[in-house]
Amino acid sequence: MRFFPRIFLPIFLLLATAxxxxxxxxxxxxxxxxSPLDFRVTAGSSLRSAITQMREAGINVEPTLLATLARLNRADTAIKAxxxxxxxxxxxxxxxNKLLKGKVTQGELTLVEGWTFRQWRGRMDKHPDLSHETSGLSEAQIIAQLGLNVRSLEGLLFPDTYLFDKQSSDLELLARANRAMQRKLDAEWAQRAAGLPFNTPGEALVMASIVEKxxxxxxxxxxxxAVFxxxxxxxMLLQTDPTVIYGLGENFDGNLRKRDLQTDTPYNTYTRSGLPPTPISMPGxxxxxxxxxxxxxxxxxxVARGDGSSQFSQTLEEHNNAVNRYQRGGK
Structure with a gap:
């Protein structure tokens, strides 16, 4: 039986070395x-798919070794999108460890498409897993902390579900959301249609925020x-209610009145031509x-049909007929 040690010892040493x-x-x-580097794991991704997404984002990880490490830690089926x-x-x-589903040191926050920065900040301020470094800071001070040269953060943060280590800084989360929006905007701008009435990606972002709302x-x-x-x-004047509502700010009580449409503000597209000065929401x-x-x-x-869809018209006469039919109950 002495040959067993001679056979198994090299195997054992090989396994131990590996x-x-x-x-x-x-x-x-x-x-x-x-660095920092952001990446996204899409819902339903397998471990191999997640590794591919990480490598495409710029993480130079060896797929076979990471897959082996995951299986040894029984984490190959527990990754979280x-x-x-x-x-x-x-x-x-x-x-x-960042990818493990239900990892106790991980927080999660969903920032919603179409929300304003004020709404996003309210959501972040209430999140128990964030370190609230922006507490008490004005928007201008937050912009300075982020090192950005912009007048407002409106529209500059990408809506997504963000995962983070518990007690991470809310400032870092905002920085991630800003980097994500910049990447998305740059990619879409590079593939834009010809002949658009936008001189800069920033103008396109303003339009996207209106479309979102x-x-x-x-x-x-x-x-x-296409209409806008x-x-x-x-x-032509854009004449879109969401910009007027945004201009009213906290004074908007949920009821848009005729006098609101007639009161001039930088965001009133019934009284001012062109795009408003900033985005009015965070577009997806x-x-x-x-x-x-x-x-x-x-x-x-x-014009809204009342079922979530819209009726589109080429002429004012067609539009007035559609308004009469869908908004005023006409035949």
Whole structure:
């Protein structure tokens, strides 16, 4: 029976060496294309798919080794979808821990499409898992802390579900959301349709924020964008209620009155031509894409049908008939 040790000892040593090598690799810093680096794991992703998404985002991780590490830690089926951020120095083990479903050190916050910065801040201020470093700061002070050269954060934060280590800074979460929006906007701007009435990506972002607020049904989004783009091209007033409501701020009581439409503010698109000075909400990617690739349509008007959809018209006469039918109960 002495031959058994001679057979199994080399195997044992080989396994021990492999395990030691894997442990060493699991605790070495990964190479990142930038820092901080954001990546997203889409819902329903397998471990392999998640690794692919991380590598495409710029994390230089060896797929087979990370998959092996995950299986040894029984984490290969427990990854959680969402938006993540990593920094220089992160190790494969730390990266894997971020992906574990139900990890007790992980917080989650969903920031909603179409919300304003004021609404987002209210949600963040109430979140128990964030360190509230922005508490008591004005928006201008937050902008300074983020190192941004902008007049407002409105529209500059990408709506998403963000995952983070508990007691992470709310300031860092805002920075992640800003980086995400910049990436999305740059990508959509690069693929924009020809002949749009926008001189800068910022102007397109303003339009996307209006489209976000005016869209009642996903299928109408590109047509809504087409109406506003067509009106800009023709030099027509945009005449969109959400901009007026935004200009009223906290004075809006839920009831938009005729006098509100007639009272001039920088955001009143019934009294001022062109785009408002800033976005009026945080648009999602679908609205960014619609603003930069609107439907091919000559429509200049639309009115809500009352079921979430809209009726689009090319002429004022058609529009008035649609208003009479859907808003005033006419035949």
């Amino acid at each position: 395990a030691g090598g894997l442990w060493w690799w699991a605790n070495q810093p990964l190479q990142l294309s930038s 969402g938006s993540y951020a990593v920094k220089t120095g992160v190790t494969p083990m730390q990266l894997l 005016e869209t009642g049904r996903e299928a109408d989004r590109n047509l809504v964008a 783009v067509n009106r800009l091209r023709k030099g 990617q679908a609205s960014l894409r619609a603003a930069l690739n609107p439907a091919q349509s000559d429509a200049l008007y639309f």
